[in-house]
Amino acid sequence: MKPLNRLLTGGLRTRLVRVFLLQVLAISIATVLGVYAAAWVVERVLVQEALNGEAEYFWDKHDDDPTFPLPDTNNLTAYLAEDGDTATVPAWLRDEPPGFRRGHRGDRSSPVIYVSEHGGDRLYLVFDEMQVSSLAWYFGVAPLTGVLLLIYLLTWLGYVMSRRAVSTVVQLSDAVRNYDFGSGRLEKFSQEEFGEATDTETLALVNAFNQFIQRLESFIRRERNFTRNASHELRTPLAVLRSNLGLLARQSDPEARALTVERMNRTVRDMEALVETLLILARESESRLNWSSVVLNDLLADLLDQIASTFDRPEVTTGVRANGLLEISAPERVLAIVFTNLIRNALSYTEKGHVHILIDRNGVTLQDSGCGMAETDLERMFEPFYRGHDRSNEGYGLGLSIVRRLCDRFGWHLHADSELGAGTEIRVEFPQSDFKPFGSN
Incomplete structure (x- = not known):
């Protein structure tokens, strides 16, 4: 053998x-x-x-x-x-x-x-x-020679047809061998590159390679986003921790030290939430997340109370309004990240007035009476690190971008409307949800 x-x-x-x-x-x-x-x-x-x-x-x-x-x-x-x-x-x-x-x-x-x-x-x-x-030559060897030549011809035709049949596979192999994976842009293969008579097997290989390229691009994109976001966004909380550690070393008043420790704890919690969010976005699939049936009414009420308590907004009223229970199947931590960023963004830009959460049959709407934004800012509000015309508020610059990416990842619909000086309205719709009006069985 x-x-x-x-x-x-x-x-x-x-x-x-x-x-x-x-x-x-x-x-x-x-x-x-x-x-x-x-x-x-x-x-x-x-x-x-x-x-x-x-x-x-x-x-x-x-x-x-x-x-x-x-x-x-x-x-x-x-x-x-x-x-x-x-x-x-x-x-x-x-x-x-x-x-x-x-x-x-x-x-x-x-x-x-x-x-x-x-x-x-x-x-x-x-x-x-x-x-x-x-006589043996004329009636034996000569016909045998003709048959032999015919066999040679058929063998040659079989070779030519076999070579033509595998030519697209060989062409694909050469293309893969010469493919530049180190280039900045990964190009997919097209059927036109291998001719119109491409066989089914070669098309299957081309499609499999293109799927591999697509997954590879997704891996690279997630890696770049994670590296960029982590390196950019962790600088601010680390700087806050560093400055608070300096204050803590110089302070002797117990109350002042307690306030500093509380700020540090809040910063650590923010960092934990940020790292967890970035890791979720860096994963290829959501299979490892803990999916469960979540009642948004309870989750949003808890989040609004927790986040509002961290803001000094005495002239801002908050509340959750609903005419029924909205229940969806999703990772609760992902929902918490989405609405935490939306609520924090609304409170950050609202110094007086209201921040209301409205729950209806199709989704959730967050309304605030804050400063609002111009149309040019509205078009870019979900871009990473974009803060709009008002840059005085604290924030890591990724909140709304993370909301957009998570909604796209899980198939939720995100809409925004705003008027400069009047406030902003952001709506999240869930295509697959279960709404039970109050008073129904």
């Missing part, structure tokens, strides 16, 4: 050439062996049996009639030596012993001879096979 394995190594084209040459060699060897076998059968079996039959027939007739003529045809000549008299026998034939063999005539020909003895007499049969060989 090892020589066969070595034969089948290399590229498809190389292996096809090797197999084609091996087929031609095998056919040629089989043909040559067949010709030699046929010649041996004709000479050693058919001719010998025919001459032996002629000799037996002659002796039978000669015993009945001593004057029975010797066989004499165009291809067969007979000589009879009675009682050892070889005067009528050619000199080159006289010393041949009984049996079947080839003789050596003076004209350099080698006819087939058969010597038979009977009652002291000896019969010499000389068979000239030249005419028979000519």
